[in-house]
Amino acid sequence: MHAIVVYESHWGNTAAIARAIAEGIGTEVRALSTAEATGEVIAGADLIVAGAPLLGFSLPTEGMLKGIAGNASKDPVAPDLSHPSMRAWLDALPRGSGRAASFETRIWWSPGSAAKAILGKLEALGCRPVAKAQRFVVQGKYGPLRDGELERAKAWGTELAKAMGM
Ligand SMILES: Cc1cc2nc3c(=O)[nH]c(=O)nc-3n(C[C@H](O)[C@H](O)[C@H](O)COP(=O)(O)O)c2cc1C
DSSP: OOEEEEEOOSSSHHHHHHHHHHHHHOTTOOEEETTTOOHHHHTTOSEEEEEEEOBTTBSOOHHHHHHHHHHGGGSSSOOOOOSOOHHHHHHTOOOOOSEEEEEEEEOTTOOOOHHHHHHHHHHHTTOEESSOOEEEEBSSBTBOBOTTHHHHHHHHHHHHHHHTTO
């Protein structure tokens, strides 16, 4: 069974959750940025778990990322804008027949869902959901993650592996 966890992350919160999910799924599973998860790496994946932050009430748009790049010098921590958006990664993804799951990091009260948008796009490409879109919560605009979220992410990864019969 070949599973991959793919993420978009600008301040590290989604990347940290992705690593915890991968650890929960199994020792041989890696968390990859959208730049690392090339067609070759994901070919034949039985399970794709994809995650992104909720920015501007949405799965980050190219316009939102341009705004972040323009504002980078004012951020408390410089954003990592070195990898493609999840939106662009999904647009380039070929049709598949495996299973899918999605997650987002976000502030608890916000409207909108990046994870539901991701799962919808994966379903449209032919992947069948193995779980409901999942959310993990940060304490402030740039993080850090709420206490216990990494443990919850790892446990969710283990649940996904069970649901996959891994
Ligand atoms: C410019 C900006 C816009 C944001 N917009 C939202 C939002 O609409 N809803 C929300 O819940 N969180 C919002 N957040 C919080 C991020 O979703 C949160 O910090 C997320 O964990 C960032 O993920 P990353 O560290 O992986 O980049 C925003 C943060 C920033 C910096």
